[in-house]
Amino acid sequence: MIEVGTVLDERVFYLDRAMLKAYADASGDQNPIHQSEEFALSVGLPNVIAHGMLTMALVGKYVTDWAGGAAAVKEFSARFIKPVIVPADQQVDLTVSATVLEVDGDRISINLSATSAGIKVLGMAKAVVIK
Amino acid sequence: MINPDSVGRTFAGADSVTVSQSEIDAFCAVISETNTTVAPPTFSIRISLSQYESILTQPEIGVDWTRLVHGDQKFEIFRPIVAGDVFKCSATIETLRVAAGNEIISVRSDLHNGSELVVSSWSTLVVRA
Numbered sequence: 001m002i003e004v005g006t007v008l009d010e011r012v013f014y015l016d017r018a019m020l021k022a023y024a025d026a027s028g029d030q031n032p033i034h035q036s037e038e039f040a041l042s043v044g045l046p047n048v049i050a051h052g053m054l055t056m057a058l059v060g061k062y063v064t065d066w067a068g069g070a071a072a073v074k075e076f077s078a079r080f081i082k083p084v085i086v087p088a089d090q091q092v093d094l095t096v097s098a099t100v101l102e103v104d105g106d107r108i109s110i111n112l113s114a115t116s117a118g119i120k121v122l123g124m125a126k127a128v129v130i131k
Numbered sequence: 132m133i134n135p136d137s138v139g140r141t142f143a144g145a146d147s148v149t150v151s152q153s154e155i156d157a158f159c160a161v162i163s164e165t166n167t168t169v170a171p172p173t174f175s176i177r178i179s180l181s182q183y184e185s186i187l188t189q190p191e192i193g194v195d196w197t198r199l200v201h202g203d204q205k206f207e208i209f210r211p212i213v214a215g216d217v218f219k220c221s222a223t224i225e226t227l228r229v230a231a232g233n234e235i236i237s238v239r240s241d242l243h244n245g246s247e248l249v250v251s252s253w254s255t256l257v258v259r260a
């Protein structure tokens with residue numbers, strides 16, 4: 001039963017440098033802050049960071065799987081509040097969960113939570129799906 | 132500095148961007164999506180971001196792409212993108228404000244296939260001081 005306040009199962013995704021490279025190629029965003037540690041450090045970042053849109057794509061996968069397919073996703077939004085930091089030779093987590101905000105017939109709004117290493121990386125993350 | 136006269140204006144992007152199945156496959160592969168018959172919900176950023184870059188860095192608008200940070204993103208998806216979609220793209224600069232020397236612009240991207248609006252998206256882009 002889906003009702004306002006229903007909490008959806010948490011899911012953990014893992015990111016590594018290979019995934020960042022694959023996302024750079026798939027999205028066309030080749031900004032070196034997502035691939036080169038030397039460059040990232042030179043612009044004051046703590047290390048290579050994931051593309052905000054990669055984080056959002058993974059959260060989108062969470063939404064898609066829950067909704068029963070990408071065609072069910074009508075609206076999706078998020079604010080990038082902290083970077084997901086991806087050191088070399090490591091897998092870092094992206095832990096996603098959600099709560100039902102509103103149910104209007106088959107139209108369901110959910111509020112999404114996304115953290116990495118315990119730090120909230122997305123703010124105001126919401127999706128509207130038809131389910 | 133971004134030209135303040137560009138606020139409220141809509142700029143036409145490429146006349147046609149054709150979506151291929153291999154592009155959808157590559158995007159799906161990154162997020163382990165096995166259903167590749169439609170594009171994932173955030174796929175259109177691949178099109179919008181490159182359009183933004185070519186439009187917003189024109190001298191008459193003046194965005195410095197090397198100082199750009201993505202602040203937030205919203206998608207309204209009227210139907211999922213599929214291989215074979217041919218899009219006309221536009222970018223509308225909705226607002227511009229300056230905070231602590233950073234220029235914060237809100238840009239809207241509409242992807243039309245013929246007369247059909249398929250995806251509208253909004254991006255807040257921050258040009259760091």
